[in-house]
Amino acid sequence: MIVTLTAHPSIDRTVSLSGLLERGAVLRVASTTTQAAGKGVNISRAAVTAGVETLAVLPSAEHDPFLTDLASAGVPCRPVGPAGPIRMNLTITEPDGTTTKLNASADPASPALLADLASALLTAAAKADWVVLAGSLPPGAPVEWYAGLVAALRRTPARIAVDTSDEPLTALVARLAGAAPHLMKPNAEELASFTGTDAAALEASPILTAEAARTLVDAGVEAVLATLGGAGAVLVTAEGAWHATPPPTTVVSTVGAGDSSLFGYLLGDERQLPPAERLALAVAYGSAAAALPGTTIPTPSQVRPQLVSVRTLDLTEGTAR
Numbered sequence: 619m620i621v622t623l624t625a626h627p628s629i630d631r632t633v634s635l636s637g638l639l640e641r642g643a644v645l646r647v648a649s650t651t652t653q654a655a656g657k658g659v660n661i662s663r664a665a666v667t668a669g670v671e672t673l674a675v676l677p678s679a680e681h682d683p684f685l686t687d688l689a690s691a692g693v694p695c696r697p698v699g700p701a702g703p704i705r706m707n708l709t710i711t712e713p714d715g716t717t718t719k720l721n722a723s724a725d726p727a728s729p730a731l732l733a734d735l736a737s738a739l740l741t742a743a744a745k746a747d748w749v750v751l752a753g754s755l756p757p758g759a760p761v762e763w764y765a766g767l768v769a770a771l772r773r774t775p776a777r778i779a780v781d782t783s784d785e786p787l788t789a790l791v792a793r794l795a796g797a798a799p800h801l802m803k804p805n806a807e808e809l810a811s812f813t814g815t816d817a818a819a820l821e822a823s824p825i826l827t828a829e830a831a832r833t834l835v836d837a838g839v840e841a842v843l844a845t846l847g848g849a850g851a852v853l854v855t856a857e858g859a860w861h862a863t864p865p866p867t868t869v870v871s872t873v874g875a876g877d878s879s880l881f882g883y884l885l886g887d888e889r890q891l892p893p894a895e896r897l898a899l900a901v902a903y904g905s906a907a908a909a910l911p912g913t914t915i916p917t918p919s920q921v922r923p924q925l926v927s928v929r930t931l932d933l934t935e936g937t938a939r
């Protein structure tokens with residue numbers, strides 16, 4: 619079972635433009651969609667369509683329509699309240715695939731709500747193969763909240779994956795000694811933020827990315843899945859490093875591609891696939907998501923790992939095979 623925590627869930631409103639975005643202009647909208655989302659929720663959605671048992675833990679008021687949306691998608695939920703209204707994040711997509719995102723903030727989370735979320739998560743972790751801490755933290759949560767949760771989750775049988783950014787990521791990286799998650803999924807920008815490298819340089823060089831990811835493995839993280847957008851992804855473990863390139867993809871919306879990649883990796887792990895095949899599944903899930911509108915998460919029939927090419931990276935020689 620994959621338990622996800624979305625401490626800062628969102629209603630994702632996507633506006634698809636029929637032309638290119640022009641600041642200050644009046645523009646025609648081709649279509650709009652609205653979906654209950656947030657990183658952990660998206661991963662639980664992917665699990666449901668792949669037939670993997672999941673539970674989405676999130677703050678929510680008792681009868682919030684967000685829960686109705688998740689129930690109609692068949693996503694098992696553990697809402698924790700009382701919580702304020704769920705924020706709305708806006709995505710603007712252009713016909714060339716350019717995706718612009720405006721992410722809002724929820725009302726501040728109280729210490730009592732954070733404590734109840736942590737306790738619901740620790741209870742669910744007793745039955746989980748993986749617990750995924752995903753997304754930003756709501757206002758009011760201390761930046762080291764994820765780091766503290768990882769330390770507590772390390773005392774349960776579950777394995778822990780984290781995908782976050784900004785201060786919560788920095789705080790987690792600062793406390794890896796003795797409390798490292800089993801899996802981290804930074805993108806190039808996130809990896810650059812604590813390795814003193816440049817995101818564009820990482821996206822252009824899988825070897826540089828693998829070297830940066832390697833610093834997390836040296837600090838105790840079992841596996842680092844570094845996603846590089848159109849350049850695919852790099853996987854680094856203590857055993858080696860791999861780079862996977864996606865098939866040519868017509869990008870419609872990149873929202874949810876990272877969450878889909880992370881789920882693809884976890885699915886490969888549940889199926890006990892070797893590292894290169896787990897990476898291929900991650901990249902296939904990510905590129906399938908990028909080809910879909912809004913925050914749509916791909917179904918297994920839309921995911922084609924056989925079209926992904928994987929090569930081994932030799933970090934001592936600085937070469938790829």
Ligand SMILES: O=P(O)(O)OC[C@@]1(O)O[C@H](CO)[C@@H](O)[C@@H]1O
Nearest residue numbers: 628655656657707721753754874
């Ligand atoms: O503000 P955060 O928590 O970093 O990201 C939230 C978010 O952008 O992440 C998902 C895509 O990964 C979306 O469903 C959601 O709107």
